Amino acid sequence: MNNIETILADLYALDPTLKAKDAELRDHIQALLAAKPDITIDAKFASDLRRMLMARAEQKQISNTYSFMKKLNYVFGSVGLAALVIAGVIVINQGRQTTQLSSSEQLLAGDIQISKLSSNAFGALNTSNIGTEARSQASITNMASSPTAVPELAPNVAMDASLPMSEKMIAPPTQNITYTYAGEELKLTDTQLDVYKRVKGISSTTTGQNILKQLNLGVVDGSTFSNPKLGNLTLSEDREFGYDINVDLREGYVNIYANWQKWPQPYKDCKDENCYRAQQLKPSDIPDDATIISTASKFLKDHNISTAKYGTPFVMDTWRSQYASSADKSQLYIPDEMQVVYPMSLAGKEVYDQGGNKTGLMVNVNVRYKRASGVSELTSQQYQSSAYPAETDVKKILDMAKKGGYFPLYYHSPAGSQKTVEAKLGTPTLAYFKTWQYNDGQGNELLVPALVFPVTSQDSSISRSNILVPLIKEILDNPYGGPMPMMMDSAPAANIKR
Amino acid sequence: MDFKDERFIDYNTSMEQKNIEKIVLACQKGDIAQFGTLFDLFHNKIYQFIYYRTHHKETAEDLTSQTFTKALVRIESYNPEKAGFTTWLYQIARNSIIDYYRALKPTSDIQDAWDLPSTSQPAREAELRIQLEKVNSYLQSLPSQQRDIILMRVWDGLSHKEIADILGISEASSKMTFSRVLAKLTKEVPFAALYLLTLKQIL
Numbered sequence: 001m002n003n004i005e006t007i008l009a010d011l012y013a014l015d016p017t018l019k020a021k022d023a024e025l026r027d028h029i030q031a032l033l034a035a036k037p038d039i040t041i042d043a044k045f046a047s048d049l050r051r052m053l054m055a056r057a058e059q060k061q062i063s064n065t066y067s068f069m070k071k072l073n074y075v076f077g078s079v080g081l082a083a084l085v086i087a088g089v090i091v092i093n094q095g096r097q098t099t100q101l102s103s104s105e106q107l108l109a110g111d112i113q114i115s116k117l118s119s120n121a122f123g124a125l126n127t128s129n130i131g132t133e134a135r136s137q138a139s140i141t142n143m144a145s146s147p148t149a150v151p152e153l154a155p156n157v158a159m160d161a162s163l164p165m166s167e168k169m170i171a172p173p174t175q176n177i178t179y180t181y182a183g184e185e186l187k188l189t190d191t192q193l194d195v196y197k198r199v200k201g202i203s204s205t206t207t208g209q210n211i212l213k214q215l216n217l218g219v220v221d222g223s224t225f226s227n228p229k230l231g232n233l234t235l236s237e238d239r240e241f242g243y244d245i246n247v248d249l250r251e252g253y254v255n256i257y258a259n260w261q262k263w264p265q266p267y268k269d270c271k272d273e274n275c276y277r278a279q280q281l282k283p284s285d286i287p288d289d290a291t292i293i294s295t296a297s298k299f300l301k302d303h304n305i306s307t308a309k310y311g312t313p314f315v316m317d318t319w320r321s322q323y324a325s326s327a328d329k330s331q332l333y334i335p336d337e338m339q340v341v342y343p344m345s346l347a348g349k350e351v352y353d354q355g356g357n358k359t360g361l362m363v364n365v366n367v368r369y370k371r372a373s374g375v376s377e378l379t380s381q382q383y384q385s386s387a388y389p390a391e392t393d394v395k396k397i398l399d400m401a402k403k404g405g406y407f408p409l410y411y412h413s414p415a416g417s418q419k420t421v422e423a424k425l426g427t428p429t430l431a432y433f434k435t436w437q438y439n440d441g442q443g444n445e446l447l448v449p450a451l452v453f454p455v456t457s458q459d460s461s462i463s464r465s466n467i468l469v470p471l472i473k474e475i476l477d478n479p480y481g482g483p484m485p486m487m488m489d490s491a492p493a494a495n496i497k498r
Numbered sequence: 499m500d501f502k503d504e505r506f507i508d509y510n511t512s513m514e515q516k517n518i519e520k521i522v523l524a525c526q527k528g529d530i531a532q533f534g535t536l537f538d539l540f541h542n543k544i545y546q547f548i549y550y551r552t553h554h555k556e557t558a559e560d561l562t563s564q565t566f567t568k569a570l571v572r573i574e575s576y577n578p579e580k581a582g583f584t585t586w587l588y589q590i591a592r593n594s595i596i597d598y599y600r601a602l603k604p605t606s607d608i609q610d611a612w613d614l615p616s617t618s619q620p621a622r623e624a625e626l627r628i629q630l631e632k633v634n635s636y637l638q639s640l641p642s643q644q645r646d647i648i649l650m651r652v653w654d655g656l657s658h659k660e661i662a663d664i665l666g667i668s669e670a671s672s673k674m675t676f677s678r679v680l681a682k683l684t685k686e687v688p689f690a691a692l693y694l695l696t697l698k699q700i701l
Binding site for chain 2: 003007011014015018024025028033037039041045049050052054057058118227
């Protein structure tokens with residue numbers, strides 16, 4: 001029975017006299033049906049929405065499981081559970097029994113998928129509340145990469161007074177840097193811009209259950225745990241130049257490291273400085289960038305790690321510029337490992353780290369042994385996007401750029417030098433920078449729209465090539481803290497606030 | 499023209515409804531991954547339901563997203579003894595539409611896009627505007643509940659039981675209203691209007 005017949009049958013059951021108007025009623029119902037908009041949901045929207053809902057369903061399940069475990073005062077925490085799962089894999093691989101992950105069960109999305117959410121869907125972005133860890137990393141990176149550039153604090157850098165003293169990093173005084181904008185006139189018209197949040201991995205209940213059901217550790221019966229999920233897995237290749245593969249399903253990444261027990265250790269028998277120096281690589285030992293990239297790309301290809309969504313790879317070769325500018329070249333350490341970056345793009349824009357460097361998939365190449373020694377930032381590529389209010393005040397943006405951007409780096413000048421270093425900022429490009437949001441003790445990786453200003457300077461101590469200014473108001477209005485100036489000998493101790 | 503519509507399924511008596519209730523029960527017991535199956539079954543119907551009442555693609559998408567998100571969050575609160583899952587989901591969708599229009603026009607009693615005068619519907623998509631011009635007078639003159647009953651029965655393919663549960667009226671009342679409105683239309687709407695309405699299909 002089709003629609004019209006069903007509707008008419010209903011009508012006649014209620015009022016049989018309407019049958020007399022059968023023809024008219026048919027015409028009217030048919031007319032109404034004819035006017036019905038011929039509309040179908042957009043397939044991409046439906047697909048994105050489904051992914052978003054399933055990610056949320058997964059979070060809900062984790063939350064429910066967590067609440068359940070809390071109520072029962074579970075003896076084993078999640079770390080312990082993950083350890084059991086790993087042990088289970090080892091036991092199972094030793095041949096007692098086998099367990100299989102369905103080939104259709106993709107735990108980490110490899111292709112970029114974006115689900116659009118409503119505005120402000122991630123709540124408070126809280127990126128300035130990232131504590132000392134990320135701040136220290138930015139500073140430490142700068143300090144470690146350049147033996148000639150010890151961090152300094154520019155007088156025009158505002159301190160984050162909201163931080164407790166214990167969270168401020170102590171650093172030597174820094175020199176003045178004057179950034180001058182020399183680019184084209186800027187216009188900012190977007191009042192809202194999308195922020196992206198990487199959806200973490202999907203822990204597998206099925207796999208966790210399968211493994212634990214078959215687990216017999218001797219000291220505990222794995223099958224007694226309810227609804228476990230596979231959270232973390234580490235596997236080691238047992239061969240010369242083998243690798244450790246660490247899969248973190250909760251955070252959604254895979255890291256590959258050299259299994260050092262299976263790699264030669266050139267310094268292991270060294271007992272004095274001369275031995276170390278003798279073993280160190282020389283600049284002539286380092287192959288050209290094309291060879292290093294070729295080694296990295298071969299490793300990725302051999303392991304079916306797609307580079308299709310990344311840009312042209314390049315080698316992070318800061319050691320070369322340091323070597324070139326170093327007065328005593330014999331003291332400079334030339335690393336065994338070179339890092340190849342496969343720069344990431346999202347929504348057609350490049351992604352930068354907080355130091356203003358392009359970031360993406362990283363492959364370490366051990367140039368001593370001419371083989372890849374690790375892969376990092378191999379993450380699930382599922383994102384959610386949500387629009388947040390954006391800054392349109394060009395003066396405000398440029399003012400922050402002239403202070404060194406949202407993440408200023410601090411440079412040391414030769415002892416006693418009071419000179420001001422000048423640097424120029426070129427016309428910026430719109431990109432994203434990677435940062436972290438901390439809410440309820442959980443960290444989320446965010447990609448935030450920002451203007452990237454290219455830096456040029458005659459002074460070789462200014463090694464950074466870009467500075468970043470976020471375009472999202474909430475982030476821009478919450479300044480990122482900098483290092484705490486070191487108290488000089490002349491400073492009265494009584495003035496130190498605690 | 500074949501007006502056969504797959505949505506005309508009496509969910510309350512079909513095997514599909516029983517399967518739906520099983521899936522919902524699995525979700526409530528913790529197998530939340532089963533929610534994907536519910537989404538697959540209902541996303542197009544819910545989107546259409548919302549679109550018929552908002553006349554705007556992006557708004558319909560936003561409200562569809564809201565509907566399923568609310569359903570996911572509240573799935574434990576669904577009680578199959580009170581109503582079928584279909585009814586429960588459509589209720590969420592309908593409330594989302596009402597909330598949307600209340601936020602848009604907080605001082606007016608507007609339930610959906612049909613209550614808006616055509617001059618204040620800049621968001622209505624152009625192609626749809628032309629098509630709906632033909633039924634505007636046909637449906638806009640009806641009180642919102644009568645119009646809802648007509649649309650739910652004819653366009654959304656819902657049963658009178660489901661319509662009654664969604665609107666909080668009796669099944670008999672839904673049937674009676676539907677019958678009266680149609681009888682009235684046969685009296686009041688001239689054949690010329692019908693001709694215009696059906697012309698699109700003939701062409």
